Structure formats: structure tokens, C-alpha cells
Amino acid sequence: MLDNSNIPPRTELERLGEFGLIDYLTKNIKLKHQSSIKGVGDDAAVLGFDEGLRCIVTTDMLIEGVHFDLSYTPLKHLGYKSVMVNVSDLAAMNAQARQITVSVAISNRFSLEALDELYQGIYLACEREGIDVVGGDTTSSTSGLIISITAIGQAKEEDIVYRNTAQENDLIVVSGDLGGAYVGLQLLEREKQVFLSTNQRVQPDLEGNDYILERQLKPEARTDITAILKKLQVKPTAMIDISDGLSSEIMHICKQSDKGCNIFEDKIPIDPTTYNAAREFNLDPTVCALNGGEDYELLFTMNLSDFDKIKGNPNLTVIGHITEKAQGYQLITKSGSQHPLTAQGWNAFSEGEEKHAQDNQE
Amino acid sequence: MLDNSNIPPRTELERLGEFGLIDYLTKNIKLKHQSSIKGVGDDAAVLGFDEGLRCIVTTDMLIEGVHFDLSYTPLKHLGYKSVMVNVSDLAAMNAQARQITVSVAISNRFSLEALDELYQGIYLACEREGIDVVGGDTTSSTSGLIISITAIGQAKEEDIVYRNTAQENDLIVVSGDLGGAYVGLQLLEREKQVFLSTNQRVQPDLEGNDYILERQLKPEARTDITAILKKLQVKPTAMIDISDGLSSEIMHICKQSDKGCNIFEDKIPIDPTTYNAAREFNLDPTVCALNGGEDYELLFTMNLSDFDKIKGNPNLTVIGHITEKAQGYQLITKSGSQHPLTAQGWNAFSEGEEKHAQDNQE
Numbered sequence: 086m087l088d089n090s091n092i093p094p095r096t097e098l099e100r101l102g103e104f105g106l107i108d109y110l111t112k113n114i115k116l117k118h119q120s121s122i123k124g125v126g127d128d129a130a131v132l133g134f135d136e137g138l139r140c141i142v143t144t145d146m147l148i149e150g151v152h153f154d155l156s157y158t159p160l161k162h163l164g165y166k167s168v169m170v171n172v173s174d175l176a177a178m179n180a181q182a183r184q185i186t187v188s189v190a191i192s193n194r195f196s197l198e199a200l201d202e203l204y205q206g207i208y209l210a211c212e213r214e215g216i217d218v219v220g221g222d223t224t225s226s227t228s229g230l231i232i233s234i235t236a237i238g239q240a241k242e243e244d245i246v247y248r249n250t251a252q253e254n255d256l257i258v259v260s261g262d263l264g265g266a267y268v269g270l271q272l273l274e275r276e277k278q279v280f281l282s283t284n285q286r287v288q289p290d291l292e293g294n295d296y297i298l299e300r301q302l303k304p305e306a307r308t309d310i311t312a313i314l315k316k317l318q319v320k321p322t323a324m325i326d327i328s329d330g331l332s333s334e335i336m337h338i339c340k341q342s343d344k345g346c347n348i349f350e351d352k353i354p355i356d357p358t359t360y361n362a363a364r365e366f367n368l369d370p371t372v373c374a375l376n377g378g379e380d381y382e383l384l385f386t387m388n389l390s391d392f393d394k395i396k397g398n399p400n401l402t403v404i405g406h407i408t409e410k411a412q413g414y415q416l417i418t419k420s421g422s423q424h425p426l427t428a429q430g431w432n433a434f435s436e437g438e439e440k441h442a443q444d445n446q447e
Numbered sequence: 448m449l450d451n452s453n454i455p456p457r458t459e460l461e462r463l464g465e466f467g468l469i470d471y472l473t474k475n476i477k478l479k480h481q482s483s484i485k486g487v488g489d490d491a492a493v494l495g496f497d498e499g500l501r502c503i504v505t506t507d508m509l510i511e512g513v514h515f516d517l518s519y520t521p522l523k524h525l526g527y528k529s530v531m532v533n534v535s536d537l538a539a540m541n542a543q544a545r546q547i548t549v550s551v552a553i554s555n556r557f558s559l560e561a562l563d564e565l566y567q568g569i570y571l572a573c574e575r576e577g578i579d580v581v582g583g584d585t586t587s588s589t590s591g592l593i594i595s596i597t598a599i600g601q602a603k604e605e606d607i608v609y610r611n612t613a614q615e616n617d618l619i620v621v622s623g624d625l626g627g628a629y630v631g632l633q634l635l636e637r638e639k640q641v642f643l644s645t646n647q648r649v650q651p652d653l654e655g656n657d658y659i660l661e662r663q664l665k666p667e668a669r670t671d672i673t674a675i676l677k678k679l680q681v682k683p684t685a686m687i688d689i690s691d692g693l694s695s696e697i698m699h700i701c702k703q704s705d706k707g708c709n710i711f712e713d714k715i716p717i718d719p720t721t722y723n724a725a726r727e728f729n730l731d732p733t734v735c736a737l738n739g740g741e742d743y744e745l746l747f748t749m750n751l752s753d754f755d756k757i758k759g760n761p762n763l764t765v766i767g768h769i770t771e772k773a774q775g776y777q778l779i780t781k782s783g784s785q786h787p788l789t790a791q792g793w794n795a796f797s798e799g800e801e802k803h804a805q806d807n808q809e
Contacts, residue, residue: 122501126703127610128539128688129505129600139484140502143491144582144597146550150589177490188508188595220506222595227512233550233584233595235506238491248489326490341488 096197107223110204114218118183121217130219134239141238143174149229157273162302164206171236172214172306173381177326179311180240184219188233190226249341251323255386255407260310260400262354263331267377268362269301296358304381317394321385330376332426334384336414345412348405351419458559469585472566476580480545483579492581496601503600505536511591519635524664526568533598534576534668535743539688541673542602546581550595552588611703613685617748619767622672624716625693629739630724631663658720666743679756683747692738694788696746698776707774710767713781
């Protein structure tokens with residue numbers, strides 16, 4: 086007799102039918118928020134916000150072959166990430182995600198078990214961040230997997246932080262460290278090539294690189310930072326999340342605020358794992374931080390007078406300051422010379438830029 | 448010299464770059480609503496609702512090769528329709544659309560001019576319905592065109608109409624007429640095959656069928672009906688929009704309301720153009736109405752005592768009534784016999800069902 090015990094079960098999606106599939110995917114939803122008045126199951130969801138609260142809305146679409154490669158991206162991680170990138174956008178407004186709608190298109194290449202993994206990741210992220218899934222759309226696709234999520238959050242008007250309100254002399258601060266997600270992607274791409282070119286005989290060598298792999302595959306939105314800042318009574322003057330790389334993001338803040346900036350290369354926080362792996366790929370770690378993207382850290386400006394409140398905080402690094410517009414966008418290198426930042430960074434490489442969807446039509 | 452005057456201009460998308468493209472597509476947006484506090488241009492949009500109003504959210508994803516065929520769907524119509532299907536979902540809640548986010552993925556097969564046409568249709572629908580585009584996502588696709596729209600509306604709690612509140616003896620009413628969109632699709636598919644099989648020598652013969660073609664290509668959400676009902680002081684007891692066919696939709700209302708229904712075949716409104724074209728295809732017009740889908744009419748139940756208020760209204764047709772659950776879902780045919788309705792209708796054909804995305808994970 087054949088031993089089938091190692092073959093994972095495969096249930097074809099068509100066995101459930103359209104409505105059966107939706108029932109299956111949504112049957113365990115328990116709405117957490119009072120504001121989620123009606124979730125899945127009608128023509129639309131009904132939400133109710135407390136008096137005076139603003140409704141904050143963002144949306145992101147992830148497409149197989151453009152934003153992710155399923156040969157090295159576990160579906161559960163992908164589901165998790167697809168929620169987190171939206172949560173990150175809301176955090177960048179200083180708002181908390183409360184509800185999401187999830188639209189997924191899949192080809193019959195995917196089994197019910199595969200779809201289940203994707204949704205496990207989605208629900209895990211929702212559990213972590215206190216989010217209700219209140220609607221969506223499930224449809225077939227002619228080829229790959231497509232995930233489109235819209236997140237809805239709430240915030241008091243006075244708490245919302247925009248991009249266009251940075252002031253001259255403000256400090257420029259970044260959370261966590263940068264460049265890791267991009268270097269992690271390079272590692273995954275390299276090992277994929279090795280795996281393919283050796284007819285799948287050589288298994289991927291990813292040892293010691295857990296940190297940068299996690300940065301790429303399972304990023305966390307920095308909702309902890311907005312909580313820390315609230316506790317420290319620091320309200321950023323402007324904020325954005327880092328999805329396209331530090332360079333592009335600081336330029337968004339400066340352009341919209343009609344200001345310039347000085348960024349100091351030696352202040353940019355880069356993890357040793359990122360640094361060493363970048364070197365292995367003959368990449369400049371600073372360039373990875375400036376243009377790599379997908380770090381989903383927060384970049385914000387704050388009043389100089391608040392500096393003492395954040396001094397020594399291991400989560401936050403001051404990397405420069407806002408200048409008048411005429412000064413332009415400057416990177417002060419380790420050697421002390423000055424390079425103008427560009428959308429692709431001071432030493433252009435474009436791959437990172439093109440790989441990412443943007444935020445809310447920024 | 449060659450005469451290039453008939454060749455439409457083609458601008459490659461990559462010439463504008465990611466941010467240039469977004470600027471181009473959003474530069475003419477003028478926010479109409481006070482509730483649209485911040486639109487395109489930040490990490491997320493900021494909306495403010497008047498006290499006591501509910502926020503109603505729906506989302507739909509349209510995928511090339513699944514939901515539309517660009518060989519006979521003009522991009523401007525497609526843009527228009529992609530907004531209207533969401534507006535229709537909100538109308539089915541008795542709510543008005545106020546804001547949308549628009550996510551579009553496109554391959555480099557599309558020129559800037561093509562994308563422009565799509566957005567012209569999107570903006571035209573928004574103009575008609577008084578909707579602000581407040582955000583979105585523009586990204587590349589490996590193959591086809593993908594459009595994902597989320598619509599946000601508002602309504603007073605007491606005005607919202609759900610699916611699960613139909614009562615025994617309620618009248619079942621439908622707006623407009625049914626089956627046209629499905630027969631229109633058959634016509635377009637047939638002419639496409641003729642066009643292809645004759646090496647593009649025989650041009651499509653669509654004469655006299657404008658009505659059903661428009662039903663398929665450029666549907667209108669019936670926001671006029673919700674306005675009429677308000678004026679007549681009729682509040683539906685339950686409501687849904689007809690995206691998957693009358694049969695499927697009345698069953699949603701009955702199942703969620705724990706009721707049964709009688710639908711009278713001879714009452715189902717079918718336009719003569721639909722009727723004749725269906726006959727030409729050897730299709731039963733009633734089956735097209737029951738299972739065709741994409742008509743985007745409203746199906747609702749109302750109290751019998753309100754009948755005088757709608758009697759004789761050319762927009763509304765009473766097609767049956769709600770019964771107790773034990774009676775099941777019945778179609779009373781023209782000959783007086785009784786057939787149980789099924790999700791695929793009493794005489795199953797499944798194509799229509801599979802071609803549509805569903806509503807809010809209904």
C-alpha cells in the first residue's frame with residue numbers, strides 16, 4: 086500500500102461553490118468592536134463611529150509576480166503582511182485600524198487548504214491589531230493571486246498627523262532600523278536561483294538571517310510606536326510610513342510641507358544582520374536603507390523642544406532635521422560631504438522602487 | 448510621407464513613473480463633500496461624518512478575463528460600471544455613496560491614453576452620483592487589468608435596510624426590468640466569435656439592440672429608486688441589489704429573514720428587446736431574468752399596506768409575496784404550476800452565476 090500520510094490534503098475550491106466558500110472563510114468571525122454594527126452578510130457593512138471621531142481609510146493591492154513570489158513566500162505570512170501594510174498606513178496617520186474589507190482573487194491552482202492558510206495569516210494579523218473583518222469579495226482569477234484590502238480606522242481630529250505639516254528645525258526621527266526587508270528579499274531571490282539552477286538539489290541556505298527574512302516576509306506595523314509617543318506626550322508634526330524607502334518618504338514630507346532636510350548617513354539605523362548581508366551582496370547598506378523599501382517603520386518629524394522626551398529611547402533614532410525649502414533634500418555622508426537625495430536615492434537603483442505599491446495614491 | 452493622422456497617440460506608462468502617473472490621474476479631483484476632509488495625497492484619507500450617521504462600506508473587484516472582456520468592453524464604460532456596481536450595493540442598503548477608493552493594476556500593454564479612458568468613466572460615474580475619489584492604489588500587473596473599488600456611504604440608522612427583515616405577507620417588488628444584461632452579454636460574445644472566425648472581416652451586427660448592450664456595458668445603479676421610495680414614504684422591509692439574478696437574490700432575502708416566497712413568472716418585468724433577443728438565442732427569457740445577473744436593479748420587500756403608494760409606478764413591479772418558511776421558495780409559472788427556485792434558478796444554467804463577483808461576502 087502507498088503511504089499517503091505525507092501528502093497534504095487538497096480540496097478543490099469548486100467543490101464548495103461561491104457561497105459555500107464565503108461561508109467557510111467567514112464562519113468564525115466574531116466582531117470585536119461596537120462600531121462594527123453589521124459585518125459580512127449583506128450588500129455592505131455598517132459602521133458607527135463615536136461622536137467627533139474621524140474615519141480614516143486606506144487601501145493596498147498586492148499582486149502575485151509583482152509584490153510577492155509564492156516560491157518563497159508562505160501564504161500565511163502573505164496574509165499577515167497584506168493586513169499589516171494597511172495597518173501601517175493608518176499608524177502613519179496616528180490612527181488605529183478598526184475594520185478591514187478583504188478582496189481575494191484566486192485561480193483554481195489554489196486549493197481550499199492554501200486559501201485557508203492565507204486567511205489564517207489575515208485573521209492572525211487582525212487578532213493582533215484588534216481588527217474586524219467586515220466585508221470583501223472572493224472571486225476567481227485567470228492566473229495569479231490578488232489581494233486587495235481596505236482598512237478603516239478612527240482617530241480624534243486633533244490626534245491625526247498629516248504629511249504636510251513639518252516645520253523648519255523639526256527633528257527627523259525614524260523607528261526601528263532600515264534596509265532589512267530589501268536585503269532579505271535579495272537573499273530569498275538568490276537562494277531561489279540556486280535552488281532552481283541546481284535542479285532543486287541544493288536547499289536554501291538562510292541560516293543566521295532570520296531577522297532580515299522576517300523583515301521581508303512578516304513585517305509588523307509599528308502601532309507600538311504611536312502608543313509610545315502618546316505616552317511620552319509627543320505629537321509628531323508630520324508622519325509617513327516607510328514603504329518605498331527612507332529617501333522617497335522624507336521627500337514626500339518635505340515636498341508637501343514646502344521644506345528641505347538634512348539627513349545624516351551615520352545616524353541611519355541599520356541592523357548588523359542587514360549590514361553584513363548587504364555587504365555580502367556588494368550592496369551599500371545606506372543605499373538599502375534609503376531606497377530598499379518595505380521596512381514599514383514610521384518616519385516622523387517633531388518639535389526640537391520635545392527631544393528630551395525621546396532621548397535614549399531604543400525604538401527611536403534622530404537622523405536629521407528639517408531645513409528651509411531652498412536648502413533642498415540633503416544627505417550628509419559619513420565623510421562629511423553633501424549629496425542631494427532623489428526619489429531613487431543619491432545612488433540610484435530602481436528595482437526596489439518599482440516593486441512596491443504605493444500608499445493612498447500619495 | 449506617411450499619414451499618421453488616424454493613429455491614436457500612445458504614451459507609455461513608464462514615461463511618467465509611479466508618482467507622475469498618480470499625479471496625472473488625480474490632478475483634477477475637486478472634493479465635493481464636507482465629509483471628505485483629506486483625499487488623495489497622504490497615507491490614508493480622512494473622512495468626517497455628521498453626528499448619528501452610519502458609515503456604510505462595500506467593495507468589489509473586477510478582473511479582466513473573469514468579469515470583463517476588453518475586446519468588446521470600452522474602457523470608459525468599464526470604469527463607469529466598476530463604480531456603479533458599488534453604488535448599487537450601497538443603494539441596496541438604502542444608503543448614498545459619498546467616497547470611493549480606486550485601486551488599479553495594469554500591465555504595460557496599456558498606454559496612458561487607455562488608462563485615461565478608464566478613469567474618465569470612473570470620474571463620470573462619480574460626477575453623476577456625487578462621489579469623491581479619496582484614495583487608492585496604482586500598481587503594475589503581470590498580465591491583465593484589475594480594478595478594486597471600495598465605496599463608502601452614509602445613512603441614518605433608521606433608514607438602513609437590511610436583508611434579514613422581510614415579513615410574512617410582504618410584497619416582493621423589483622425595479623426596472625430583468626435579464627437584459629445577460630442577453631446583452633450573449634450578443635456581444637456571439638459577435639466576437641463571428642468577428643474572430645471571419646478573420647475580422649465581418650463587423651459586429653448589434654443593430655436595434657442598444658438597450659440590452661447598455662444594460663451589460665453601462666449599467667446604472669438605481670439610486671433614483673431609493674429617492675422615489677423616500678418621496679413616497681415607503682420604507683422597504685428588506686432590500687438587495689440584483690447582481691447574481693433574481694432567483695439567487697430573493698433566496699438571500701428569504702434565507703436571512705427565515706421566510707419563504709411565491710414569485711409569479713408572468714409578473715417578472717422583461718423588456719421586449721430582452722425577450723426577442725433571448726428567443727433568438729433559444730433562451731427562455733424567464734430564465735435569463737432569474738439567473739442572468741448583472742441587472743443591478745433593486746429587489747425589495749414592503750408592507751402590503753403601502754401598496755397604494757406604489758401602484759401604477761412605472762419603475763416598480765410587484766412580482767410576488769413573502770410566505771412562511773415552510774412554503775419554500777416557489778415560482779408560479781404562467782401555466783399555473785409551481786417550481787421550487789434554486790440558487791441557479793428552477794432551470795439551471797450556471798454560467799451567469801460564475802461570472803460575477805459577489806457583494807459584500809454575502
